[in-house]
Amino acid sequence: MTYDSGPIRLDSEDTTRVLAARIAPLLRAGDCILLDGPIGSGKSAFARALIRARAGAEIEVPSPTFTLVQSYDDAKAEIWHADLYRLTSPDEALELGLGEAFETAICLIEWPDRLAELAPETALTLHMAARDDHHEARFTGPAAWGDRLQHILS
Secondary structure, three states, X not given: OEEEOOOEEEOOHHHHHHHHHHHHHHOOOXXXXXXXXXXXXXXXXXXXXXXXXXXXXXXXXXXXXXXXXXXXXXXXXXXXXXXXXXXXXXXXXXXXXXXXXXXXOEEEEEOHHHHHHXXXXXXXXEEXXXXXXXXXXXXXXXXXXXXXXXXXXX
């Protein structure tokens, strides 16, 4: 059984920020959100808002496009934000330390298709899309995510 939130309309970066802030406190070490969607669909905006919500402050959250991974300390779990766009094989993700991070940190992974079979089976996928006048999000994943997200997405 799998979870599917259905489409979520995001009319602005503020609505993206609100969605990320509602999900942020539910995450714990070992959780992974796979941020899927084309360039400009809002993946980085969602990740930035979630990290800031966990930090409780407007900290600087640069895109990890060139560094590949940025990590942030959180009182409850380390947060890894990875942009895998430039990877050419899943093995490179392991060289970055993502295998261990999947078990010990909260991971936000942009361009998760680069992981292939290394993507955690328990991951929640956030599908992002840019429409003519808004962005759209849809969460899918194992059924257990439905129980965790039900009260904040209804």
